[in-house]
Amino acid sequence: MPDKPISVRLDADAQRALAELTAGGASQSEAIRKALIDASHAAWYAQAREDAKRIAADPADRAEIAAIQEFFGELDLPG
Numbered sequence: 001m002p003d004k005p006i007s008v009r010l011d012a013d014a015q016r017a018l019a020e021l022t023a024g025g026a027s028q029s030e031a032i033r034k035a036l037i038d039a040s041h042a043a044w045y046a047q048a049r050e051d052a053k054r055i056a057a058d059p060a061d062r063a064e065i066a067a068i069q070e071f072f073g074e075l076d077l078p079g
Contacts, residue, residue: 021034021035
């Protein structure tokens with residue numbers, strides 16, 4: 001997908017954050033791209049943590065996990 005230009009209005013906090021992110025020499029575009037990707041990854045990991053907590057708290061899910069672990073433990077896998 002080709003690069004897509006956007007425009008954004010930055011408040012004082014966002015301007016300070018962008019200044020910090022570009023202090024090492026990164027361009028504003030590089031800093032913003034990295035921040036978006038980092039935020040996306042953080043959200044994905046937060047969702048994964050919430051899913052893990054939900055699964056760990058559900059007795060039926062824990063039983064299913066135990067059954068799968070037992071099944072794979074019984075397999076005679078080489079190595």
